[in-house]
Amino acid sequence: MFRSFAAWFANSTKKEYIPATIFALKSSGERWPMSKVIVIANQKGGVGKTTTAINLAASLAVAEKRTLLVDVDPQANATSGIGISPLEGRTIYEVIVDGLNMGSTIVETQMPYLSCVPSHINLVGAEIEMVDLENRERRLSQAIKTIRDQYDFIVIDCPPSLGLLTLNALTAADSVLIPVQCEYFALEGLGQLFSTINLVKKTLNPNLDIEGVLLTMFDSRLRLSNQIVDEVKRYFGNKVFKTIVSRNIRLSEAPSFGKPIILYDAICSGTRHHMDLAKEVLANNDALTPESMPHPQSLTGS
Ligand SMILES: Nc1ncnc2c1ncn2[C@@H]1O[C@H](COP(=O)(O)OP(=O)(O)OP(=O)(O)O)[C@@H](O)[C@H]1O
Ligand SMILES: [Mg+2]
Numbered sequence: 001m002f003r004s005f006a007a008w009f010a011n012s013t014k015k016e017y018i019p020a021t022i023f024a025l026k027s028s029g030e031r032w033p034m035s036k037v038i039v040i041a042n043q044k045g046g047v048g049k050t051t052t053a054i055n056l057a058a059s060l061a062v063a064e065k066r067t068l069l070v071d072v073d074p075q076a077n078a079t080s081g082i083g084i085s086p087l088e089g090r091t092i093y094e095v096i097v098d099g100l101n102m103g104s105t106i107v108e109t110q111m112p113y114l115s116c117v118p119s120h121i122n123l124v125g126a127e128i129e130m131v132d133l134e135n136r137e138r139r140l141s142q143a144i145k146t147i148r149d150q151y152d153f154i155v156i157d158c159p160p161s162l163g164l165l166t167l168n169a170l171t172a173a174d175s176v177l178i179p180v181q182c183e184y185f186a187l188e189g190l191g192q193l194f195s196t197i198n199l200v201k202k203t204l205n206p207n208l209d210i211e212g213v214l215l216t217m218f219d220s221r222l223r224l225s226n227q228i229v230d231e232v233k234r235y236f237g238n239k240v241f242k243t244i245v246s247r248n249i250r251l252s253e254a255p256s257f258g259k260p261i262i263l264y265d266a267i268c269s270g271t272r273h274h275m276d277l278a279k280e281v282l283a284n285n286d287a288l289t290p291e292s293m294p295h296p297q298s299l300t301g302s
Contacts (some may be wrong), residue, residue, distance in 0.1 A: 038211050049158060050081060053078050059278030068114075074119060076120055082109050092120075112298075172205075178210070181216050182229060183223070211284070
């Protein structure tokens with residue numbers, strides 16, 4: 001067992017140099033008293049939900065926060081993107097539809113501090129199968145309650161829709177993180193998303209909060225990207241994360257190797273930006289300790 005994430009990283013990658021980004025999130029080792037469930041949602045497809053879910057979860061794990069990534073999308077991109085092949089009969093589908101104990105579906109990932117509840121393509125049928133189930137919007141919330149005290153953070157990846165699966169995720173969450181792609185029609189559909197969030201707040205989950213709006217796939221060379229940033233900031237003000245995730249080819253390559261970006265390329269901009277995002281999330285949740293501030297030194301493990 002390694003004393004720290006940095007020690008584990010040095011050992012498993014056999015690198016002599018540990019990027020300063022890892023130290024930037026080094027934990028004090030103290031347990032954070034409160035567990036937090038963050039859902040990554042936007043019904044628009046391809047805006048960076050899964051990329052954010054995987055890499056925010058991995059970066060929180062780098063900070064030595066016990067983190068669970070829950071994949072609620074039938075596409076199962078977060079599951080494969082983190083290198084997991086689900087065991088038959090032990091996925092989020094059985095948890096939501098059959099009421100299987102969530103604890104029995106949790107799989108360890110290749111990273112310390114990071115576990116996953118995998119998804120499977122058969123979740124496609126869940127929306128229809130759930131229609132007649134009792135408490136159909138609260139199935140995930142009830143399941144998460146049974147395991148949430150084992151984690152500091154639970155990050156949920158949603159499908160690109162506002163159907164029952166996303167509704168379950170919003171009902172189970174403490175907050176919503178909304179990725180917005182710096183592209184044409186970036187704000188399209190956000191009105192509907194916020195109406196759904198408000199409806200969930202009124203009826204199912206009064207404590208649901210907005211964690212923040214995250215600008216993704218930013219390209220500084222494009223005037224459009226800069227215009228979208230201005231527009232989103234004008235619209236959402238201080239709810240927009242200071243961190244902006246740039247377009248980075250390494251981020252799109254990493255999932256096909258089943259790795260979060262930190263294990264694929266620890267010094268690329270994609271890693272840096274997701275570590276910055278995690279740092280902001282930790283700071284916003286009072287979970288950043290003085291020891292977790294940037295540490296200039298590089299080190300060789302143990
Ligand atoms: N910052 C980035 N730089 C480059 N490519 C990115 C970046 N973020 C995401 N991508 C790529 O864009 C595509 C869409 O991203 P992602 O799968 O995270 O979106 P999504 O919102 O989860 O999609 P869906 O709605 O289908 O679930 C993927 O191929 C991903 O690798
Ligand atoms: Mg996705």
